């Protein structure tokens with residue numbers, strides 16, 4: 001999660017919402033990514049999506065069996081679906097997201113009957129650090145107007 005938080009800090013410096021993600025397989029990091037929708041002009045360029053794409057490329061498979069994803073913020077519906085399709089084994093996330101989250105909040109994607117693979121979910125990992133990053137980022141943006 002430390003690596004994911006570092007990625008989130010880079011995202012903030014780049015003017016992107018500070019969210020970072022890391023994929024781990026057999027104890028090794030195979031992907032690190034951060035939110036980049038503005039830079040890539042791509043609304044799907046969330047940290048989790050980019051990390052999953054990178055991890056799939058790294059192992060040459062569209063499924064990430066036995067892989068764990070660490071992300072600093074509760075995934076949205078799009079990312080939760082991608083996590084399910086990728087067959088991620090365990091999901092560790094930092095801050096929960098009552099407005100946009102889809103794991104513990106909103107659609108609760110993994111609890112739906114139409115969800116065919118649900119990872120084990122562990123929320124609240126280094127939550128205060130992840131939440132503080134987001135709070136500071138939005139406070140600064142508001143201050144700048």
Ligand SMILES: [Zn+2]
Pocket residue numbers: 046048075076077078079080
């Ligand atoms: Zn997302």
